[in-house]
Amino acid sequence: MFKAYARAKINLTLDILGKRPDGFHQVEMVMQSIKMYDQLEFTPEPETISLTVPGGEVSDRSDNLVCRAASLLRSYAGIKCGARIKLSKEIPVEAGLGGGSADAAATLMMLNKMWGTGISLPELMLLGEKLGSDIPFCLRGGTALAKGRGEQLEVLPPCPRLGLVLVKPPFGVSTASVYYAYKPELVLKKPETGAMIKAIKDKNVGDIVRNLGNALEPVTTMMHPEVANIKEKLLDAGALGALMSGSGPTVFGIATSLEAACRIASRYQSSGERVLVTETYNEEMSGP
Incomplete structure (x- = not known):
């Protein structure tokens, strides 16, 4: 079994610079990881991807970002591996703390390791971007300036512990x-x-x-x-x-x-x- 911690984030700043041709907003924001996390456990399976969420706070169906991230990684890598995933939620839902994005990022990172797909962090970030604008930051974590839709990252020195x-x-x-x-x-x-x-x-x-x-x-x-x-x-x-x-x-x-x-x-x-x-x-x- 493989275990991962999916950390929440806060925005120290969030500015909107305008509307993009693709309909999204152009943003500029300083993002910061926080110690609060969801916990995910991954167990190898021959082919099936399944998700359980004790307490049922979020969906355990295929529309959950965790399942979507697992399916996207498997498709991108061209493999048929599966996984049984357990998601224990601590990050509040629909809260502005990036919980769903953090769960998807942890899934990409840990399944890349468990399945031995050998995909680089920059590639994982590009994959994550297809699912959500905050996922690239959640993959990298720490303190960062995010631009574009939020997917263009510049790593910053660590924020003081607060x-x-x-x-x-x-x-x-x-x-x-x-x-x-x-x-x-x-x-x-x-x-x-x-x-x-x-x-x-x-x-x-x-x-x-x-x-x-x-x-x-x-x-x-x-x-x-x-x-x-x-x-x-x-x-x-x-x-x-x-x-x-x-x-x-x-x-x-x-x-x-x-x-x-x-x-x-x-x-x-x-x-x-x-x-x-x-x-x-x-x-x-x-x-x-």
């Missing part, structure tokens, strides 16, 4: 619907991607907090005003800064350490939201 309080309201958000509703005039403060990159390179936590920005936040907040309330409550609980991740609706609060994040979470006044504590993750950190 404690995080994630607050997920009791509803999900469709990424497509948020992008569809986006209008430039909704963005009152444009994200400063260059300033965020400088802050990360300088390891200046204060500047990282000051340059948090997400052009999609006002769109999701217009649909769900609870997002603004969550931000306010995180700041009231002691977070250094707070921002919606991706298309939302999860909001993360930043702390100087995991211990500080735990204290913020204990002070947070929940109104039915799911409150989770984690931290930023880069490869030099040990353990799962």
